[in-house]
Amino acid sequence: MSAEQRTPVSFSVAKADDPHMQPKARNPKRTEALLALVMLLGIASLIGFIVAYFMNAESWIMGAFMGAGALLLGFGITAWGKYLMPQGPFVEERHRMSGTPDQRARFKAAVVQRGGGILGRRKVLAGLAAAGMGIFGLLALVPVIRSFGPLPENTLGVTQWKRGTKLVDSTGRGIHVNDVAVGGVVTVFPEGMVNTDNGQAVDQTILIRLTTQDFTTRPGRESWGPAGYVAYSKLCTHLGCPVGLYEQQLQLLVCPCHQSMFNVANGAEPTFGPAPRPLPQLALYVDDEGYLRAQAPYDQPVGPGYWTRS
Amino acid sequence: MTTVNGATNEDYGKLGKTLDELDDRFGISKGGRNLMDKIFPDHWSFMLGEIALYSFVVLLATGIFLTFFYVPSTNLVVYHGSYVPLQGQRVSEAYASTVNLSFQVRSGLLIRQMHHWACDIFLAAMVVHMARVFFTGAFRKPRETNYVLGSTLLILGIVEGFLGYSLPDDLVSGTGIRIAFSIIESIPLVGTYIAFFLFGGNYPGPAIIPRFFIIHVLLIPLIMLGMVTVHLFLLVHQKHTQFPGKGRTEHNVVGTPMVPIFAAKATGFLLMVTGGIALLGGLAQINPIWQFGPYEASKISYAVQPDFYMGWLDGALRIFPAWEWTGFGYTIPLEVFIPALVIPGIIFGIVQLWPMIERKWTGDDEMHNLLDLPRNRPKRTAFGAALFSLVAVLFLASSTDVVANFLHVSLEGTLWAMRILTIITPFIVYFFTYQICKELQKAPDATKRKRANVVKRTAQGEYITEKAPERPGDAHVELPAEPVPDFIDLGDEAPAKAKSNGHLDPVTENGVRQVLR
Numbered sequence: 001m002s003a004e005q006r007t008p009v010s011f012s013v014a015k016a017d018d019p020h021m022q023p024k025a026r027n028p029k030r031t032e033a034l035l036a037l038v039m040l041l042g043i044a045s046l047i048g049f050i051v052a053y054f055m056n057a058e059s060w061i062m063g064a065f066m067g068a069g070a071l072l073l074g075f076g077i078t079a080w081g082k083y084l085m086p087q088g089p090f091v092e093e094r095h096r097m098s099g100t101p102d103q104r105a106r107f108k109a110a111v112v113q114r115g116g117g118i119l120g121r122r123k124v125l126a127g128l129a130a131a132g133m134g135i136f137g138l139l140a141l142v143p144v145i146r147s148f149g150p151l152p153e154n155t156l157g158v159t160q161w162k163r164g165t166k167l168v169d170s171t172g173r174g175i176h177v178n179d180v181a182v183g184g185v186v187t188v189f190p191e192g193m194v195n196t197d198n199g200q201a202v203d204q205t206i207l208i209r210l211t212t213q214d215f216t217t218r219p220g221r222e223s224w225g226p227a228g229y230v231a232y233s234k235l236c237t238h239l240g241c242p243v244g245l246y247e248q249q250l251q252l253l254v255c256p257c258h259q260s261m262f263n264v265a266n267g268a269e270p271t272f273g274p275a276p277r278p279l280p281q282l283a284l285y286v287d288d289e290g291y292l293r294a295q296a297p298y299d300q301p302v303g304p305g306y307w308t309r310s
Numbered sequence: 311m312t313t314v315n316g317a318t319n320e321d322y323g324k325l326g327k328t329l330d331e332l333d334d335r336f337g338i339s340k341g342g343r344n345l346m347d348k349i350f351p352d353h354w355s356f357m358l359g360e361i362a363l364y365s366f367v368v369l370l371a372t373g374i375f376l377t378f379f380y381v382p383s384t385n386l387v388v389y390h391g392s393y394v395p396l397q398g399q400r401v402s403e404a405y406a407s408t409v410n411l412s413f414q415v416r417s418g419l420l421i422r423q424m425h426h427w428a429c430d431i432f433l434a435a436m437v438v439h440m441a442r443v444f445f446t447g448a449f450r451k452p453r454e455t456n457y458v459l460g461s462t463l464l465i466l467g468i469v470e471g472f473l474g475y476s477l478p479d480d481l482v483s484g485t486g487i488r489i490a491f492s493i494i495e496s497i498p499l500v501g502t503y504i505a506f507f508l509f510g511g512n513y514p515g516p517a518i519i520p521r522f523f524i525i526h527v528l529l530i531p532l533i534m535l536g537m538v539t540v541h542l543f544l545l546v547h548q549k550h551t552q553f554p555g556k557g558r559t560e561h562n563v564v565g566t567p568m569v570p571i572f573a574a575k576a577t578g579f580l581l582m583v584t585g586g587i588a589l590l591g592g593l594a595q596i597n598p599i600w601q602f603g604p605y606e607a608s609k610i611s612y613a614v615q616p617d618f619y620m621g622w623l624d625g626a627l628r629i630f631p632a633w634e635w636t637g638f639g640y641t642i643p644l645e646v647f648i649p650a651l652v653i654p655g656i657i658f659g660i661v662q663l664w665p666m667i668e669r670k671w672t673g674d675d676e677m678h679n680l681l682d683l684p685r686n687r688p689k690r691t692a693f694g695a696a697l698f699s700l701v702a703v704l705f706l707a708s709s710t711d712v713v714a715n716f717l718h719v720s721l722e723g724t725l726w727a728m729r730i731l732t733i734i735t736p737f738i739v740y741f742f743t744y745q746i747c748k749e750l751q752k753a754p755d756a757t758k759r760k761r762a763n764v765v766k767r768t769a770q771g772e773y774i775t776e777k778a779p780e781r782p783g784d785a786h787v788e789l790p791a792e793p794v795p796d797f798i799d800l801g802d803e804a805p806a807k808a809k810s811n812g813h814l815d816p817v818t819e820n821g822v823r824q825v826l827r
Contacts (some may be wrong), residue, residue: 002772010798011796012793012795012800013798014792015798015799016798020792042761045741056416059420059423060592060593062417062592063420063423063424063590064589064593064628066420067588068585069585070584070585071585071586071589073581073584073585074577074578074582075578075582077574077575077578077579078574078575078577078578079559080578081566081571081572081573081574081575081578085566085570085574086798087565088567088789089352089557089564089566090561090565090566091563091564091791091792092347092348092794093551093561098550107398148508148511149509149511149517150506151503152503152505153548155511156495156502170608178502185759188681197514198512200608201512201514202512204607204608208340210443212619238632239646240313240513241488241489242609243487244609244610256612257485257610258490258624259628259721260632263738270632272721272724272725274628274645276632276643277634302494304495304643304646305496305641306495306496306501307498307641308502309641309643310639310641
C-alpha cells in the first residue's frame with residue numbers, strides 16, 4: 001500500500017436525521033414487521049412449491065405455490081425499497097452526450113482527413129475494397145437463395161389428379177357411386193396419395209352428392225357431375241384453409257378461417273367473404289365398376305392466388 | 311449533508327480488500343460508484359418496460375426448459391402417452407413430444423403454460439410501454455434510436471410468438487402456418503420464391519417444423535437479446551426521462567439511486583412479474599393442444615382464434631374485399647397482400663418512423679429530457695389514439711363470426727359494420743381525443759392536486775369548471791432533491807460493527823452542506 005493511497009479523502013455524509021434519509025412509511029417499525037411477515041409467507045410458499053414438486057403434485061398446485069411465493073416475496077422486497085429505504089429525492093446532473101468542441105473538431109478532422117486524404121488518394125483500390133467487401137457480405141445470402149428450397153417453377157399449378165385417377169377417402173377406399181347419400185360430403189384424395197403431405201395438403205378435394213341425377217354446375221360442365229356428385233378443390237382460394245363446413249340446406253361450403261362461402265350448385269362461386277375465385281371443380285366420371293374417377297386434372301391451379309398464377 | 315475526512319483502504323475489512331483486488335484488475339471503482347448512484351425517476355408508467363423485460367427473462371428461462379423435451383420433427387409416430395383419447399393415433403413427433411412434456415414431465419405443463427402466458431404478457435407490456443413512450447414524447451432527441459430498437463423488438467416479438475405457437479404442430483397452429491404460407495405467396499414477383507425457400511418446397515414442405523424451431527429458439531432470441539442489451543445500455547447511458555415537476559430540469563434527473571433503492575424495487579418487481587406469470591401458468595389453461603388434436607392438412611377446427619397479437623391481422627384479412635388483380639398474365643392477390651402485409655407495413659412504418667415524422671413536422675431539433683403531458687401535444691396524442699383505435703377495430707373484426715352469433719346479427723351485417731367502423735373510428739377518435747386534450751389544457755391545475763377542480767351546474771343548466779378551494783394536504787410536499795451521499799451517519803442506530811471501525815465517527819462541521827465528488 002503506498003502512502004499516497006492512504007491519504008484521507010473527503011466524503012459526503014448524510015446524517016441519519018436528514019429528512020432525505022427518512023423512510024416514507026409513517027410507522028417504520030410496524031411496516032417492517034408487516035413486510036417481514038409477507039416475505040416469510042412468500043418463502044414458505046416457495047418451499048411449498050419444492051415440496052409439491054417432489055410429491056409430483058398437480059400442475060395448478062405447483063403454479064399456485066410458485067406464483068404466490070414469488071408474488072409475496074417480491075412484494076416484500078419492493079415495499080421495503082419503496083417505504084423503508086431513504087425516501088430522497090436524490091438528484092444527479094445529466095452530462096452532455098457530446099464531446100467538447102475541441103474533441104469534436106479533432107474527431108471530424110481525423111475521419112474526413114484520413115478518409116478523404118489517405119483512402120481517397122488510391123481511388124481504384126478504395127473502390128475495389130468497398131465493392132469486394134460488399135460482395136463478401138452478399139456471400140451470406142447465397143445459400144438462402146438456392147440451398148434452402150427448390151425453385152417454385154410450376155409446382156403450385158399442378159396436383160396429382162390425372163385423367164382416370166380414382167377418388168379414395170381418408171382410409172384409402174374407393175368411392176362407389178352408391179356409397180354417398182344425397183346431401184352427403186366426403187373428403188377425397190387421389191388413389192395412393194392419402195398419407196402423403198402433398199395428397200393431404202394440396203390434392204384434398206371435397207366430394208358432395210347434390211342429387212341422384214347428373215348435375216351441371218355451370219354451362220360447359222355438363223358431364224362433370226355424374227349421378228349428382230360434384231367435386232371441388234378443398235383449398236380455399238383466399239388463404240388455403242380447408243373449406244371444411246358444408247351447409248346442406250343452402251348448398252354452401254363455408255371456410256371456417258375467414259367465412260368465405262361458396263355456392264356448390266353454381267360452380268362454387270363465392271357468395272360471401274374474402275375469397276376472390278370459385279373453388280376449382282374436378283370433372284368426374286363413373287368407371288365400369290361403379291367407382292368415381294377424375295376425367296382430367298384440375299383445369300387451373302388450386303388454392304390461393306400468387307404472382308404467376310394466371 | 312456534511313463533509314467528513316478520513317478513509318483509508320483498511321477501513322472496509324475483507325469486502326474492501328476484495329473490491330480493491332477487483333479494481334486493480336478491472337478498474338471498477340469509478341464506473342461502479344457511478345452506477346450505484348445512478349438516479350431513476352419514479353413514476354408508475356416507467357415500470358411498464360420493466361414488465362416487458364422481466365417477462366422476457368421468464369420466456370428465456372422457461373423456453374430453455376422446454377427445449378430439453380421438445381422434438382422438432384414431423385416424423386409420424388404412434389402416440390402411446392398418458393393422454394388416453396389420443397392413444398394409438400398417428401401424430402408427429404413434435405406434437406407427441408409437446409403432449410408428453412405437458413403430461414409426463416414433472417412441472418412440464420406448468421412451465422409450458424408459463425411460457426405461453428409470459429409471451430402474451432411480454433407482447434402486451436411492450437405495446438403499453440411503447441404507448442407510454444409515444445404519448446409522453448420520450449422518443450424525441452436524443453432517444454430516437456432506442457425508440458426504433460424498441461418498436462423493432464415488438465415486431466420481432468410478434469414473429470417469435472407466431473413461430474412458437476406453430477411448433478406443437480397441432481390442428482390450430484398448423485392452419486396458422488398454412489395461412490402464413492399463403493400470405494408469403496401473395497407477395498408480387500418474389501412471394502412464391504420466398505415461400506419455397508422458407509418452407510423447403512411447396513406447403514407443407516419437409517422442413518418447416520425444424521426450421522421454425524431453430525429460428526424460434528436461436529436466431530430470433532439471439533437478435534432480441536442483443537437488442538434488449540443495447541436498449542438497456544442506451545437507457546442507462548442517456549439517462550431516463552422524467553416528468554416536469556419541482557426541481558426537475560432538462561439537465562438533471564431526480565429520483566432514487568440504483569443501489570439499494572431502485573435495485574430493491576426492481577428485484578421485487580422481477581419476482582412479482584414471475585409470480586403473476588406462474589399463477590396464470592398454473593391456474594389458467596392456455597393452448598390445450600391435446601384437445602385440438604394433431605395437425606392434418608385436410609382437417610380444420612371451427613371458431614378458434616389466434617393469440618391476441620395476431621388478431622388484428624386476422625381481422626384485416628376478414629374484412630378486406632375480395633379484390634384479386636389479374637393482368638398481363640400475372641396475378642396479385644390484393645385481398646391477401648394488402649391486409650396482411652401492406653396495412654401492417656404502413657402501421658409499423660408510421661410507428662417506426664414517427665420520431666422523424668414529428669421532427670419534420672414540428673421542426674423541433676432540441677434535446678428533450680423532460681416528458682410531455684399528452685394533453686399538451688394534442689395532435690400527437692390524437693394521432694396515436696386514432697392509430698390505436700384502428701388496430702383495436704381490426705382486432706374486433708377478427709371475431710366477426712363470434713359477434714354475429716352472439717348478437718344474432720347476420721354475418722354480412724357484421725362484416726359491413728366492421729368495414730365501416732374500421733374506416734370511421736380513427737377519425738372519430740382523433741376528433742374526440744383532440745377536443746379532450748384541448749379541454750384538459752384549459753382546466754386549471756389539473757394533475758397538480760387531487761380534485762383540483764370543481765364542476766358546478768348553474769340554475770340555467772350550464773356547467774362551469776372552477777378551481778377548488780385549497781385544503782390542507784392538497785399541496786404535494788416534496789423535499790428539494792440532493793445528490794446521493796457517500797454514506798449515511800446512522801449515529802446511535804448504527805450496527806456495532808460499523809461503529810467499531812472508527813472511521814465512521816464523523817468530523818462534523820455543522821452548517822457545511824457541501825458535496826465532494
